[in-house]
Amino acid sequence: MNSLFPLCLIFSFILPKFASSTVLFQGFNWESSNKQSGWYNSLINLVPELAHAGVTHVWLPPSSHSVSPQGNFAI
Secondary structure (H helix, E strand, O other), X not given: OOOHHHHHHHHHHXXXXXXXXXXXXXXXXXXXXXXXXXXXXXXHHHHHHHHXXXXXXXXXXXXXXXXXXXXXXXX
């Protein structure tokens, strides 16, 4: 949770207050949790580049494989 706070803080300053369009960056793949330094930790270095490219939102789902046998997060 502590590593997510700096990312949220950075995005709170980068995101435009009145955007005319929205670009969502889906920041994960099935092996996100296997990256040695942590995929989400390395994304923090890409924030300025993503913002410059027009990305306004980033979705970061849990960085682990599903615990359900179906492969989803069903409740």
